[in-house]
Amino acid sequence: MRIDILTLFPEMFNSVFSESIIGRALKNNIFTVNCINIRDFSEDKHKRVDDYPYGGGPGMVLKPEPVFKAIQNVRKENSRIIFLTPKGKVYNQKIAKELSKEEHLVLLCGHYEGIDNRIIENYVTDEISIGDYVLTGGEISAMVLIDSVVRLLPGALGKKESYMEESHYNGLLEYPQYTRPREFNGHKVPDVLLSGNHKEIEKWRIYQSLKYTYLRRPDLLEKKELTKEEEEILSKIKLNFSN
Numbered sequence: 001m002r003i004d005i006l007t008l009f010p011e012m013f014n015s016v017f018s019e020s021i022i023g024r025a026l027k028n029n030i031f032t033v034n035c036i037n038i039r040d041f042s043e044d045k046h047k048r049v050d051d052y053p054y055g056g057g058p059g060m061v062l063k064p065e066p067v068f069k070a071i072q073n074v075r076k077e078n079s080r081i082i083f084l085t086p087k088g089k090v091y092n093q094k095i096a097k098e099l100s101k102e103e104h105l106v107l108l109c110g111h112y113e114g115i116d117n118r119i120i121e122n123y124v125t126d127e128i129s130i131g132d133y134v135l136t137g138g139e140i141s142a143m144v145l146i147d148s149v150v151r152l153l154p155g156a157l158g159k160k161e162s163y164m165e166e167s168h169y170n171g172l173l174e175y176p177q178y179t180r181p182r183e184f185n186g187h188k189v190p191d192v193l194l195s196g197n198h199k200e201i202e203k204w205r206i207y208q209s210l211k212y213t214y215l216r217r218p219d220l221l222e223k224k225e226l227t228k229e230e231e232e233i234l235s236k237i238k239l240n241f242s243n
C-alpha cells in the first residue's frame, strides 16, 4: 500500500513515522508513505495557498489550484482521495478494514476554515471525520487513520503484538488485562486468570467483554450478532446490572 499525505505541515508527521508499529512497518516495506507540501504547488510569487472566503466570514479557505495540482501529482487509477474534515463520515474499525485493502490512499489535510468546495465536489472520493470535535488541521486525523489502517496490513504486527481485532474488536469492548505481579498495592489479579483453566478463562473474558459493552456501549450490542452462549451470558448480566 502507498499513502500520500497532502499537507501544509509535513514535519508534523516525522515522529509518527519513526516510532513503533508504523516505523517498523515502513522499515519492513509493509507500506510506503510520502508527505507532500501543498505550498510547493502554489503558482503565485507569494506562495499563497489560502484566501478570504467569498461571501465574507471568519478564517481563510484553501485555494483550489494548489490542492488540485498536488492531487494530480500523486493520484493513480483507483486512488482513494480522502479529505479529513469534521463534516465527514465518522471513522471506525470497519472503515479502517475497508481502507486497508486499498492500493493507494491520498490523505488531504485541511487547515484554516476548510477548503474550496470545488475540490470536494469534483476530486475527493471520501470525506472522513475521526469524531465530533474540531482540530486545528486534518493532520492529527490523518495520523489516526494511518495508524489504524497500517496495523491491519499483513505483516505489520510482529508476533509479539497481539492482533486484538478478534477479541476486542469483534464488535465488543475488550476484556480487562492483567500482568505480573499477582498482587499490587493490595490489589489482586482475578483468581480465574491464575487457574490455568482455559475454558473458564475464556468464559470469564466473554462475560467481561459483554458486561463492559452492555454498561458502556449498548449501541455496539445492537449491531452485534450474539451466539446462543453469549445471549445467555448477556441475560445474566442484564439481571445483575439492571439499573
Ligand SMILES: NC(=O)c1ccc(NCc2cccc(O)c2)nc1
Residues within 6 Å of the ligand: 084, 085, 086, 110, 111, 112, 113, 114, 115, 128, 129, 130, 131, 132, 133, 134, 135, 136, 137, 138, 141
Ligand atoms: N474530526 C476530524 O476528523 C477533524 C478533521 C479536520 C479538522 N480540522 C481541519 C478542518 C478541515 C476542514 C474543515 C474544518 O472546519 C476544519 N478538525 C477535525
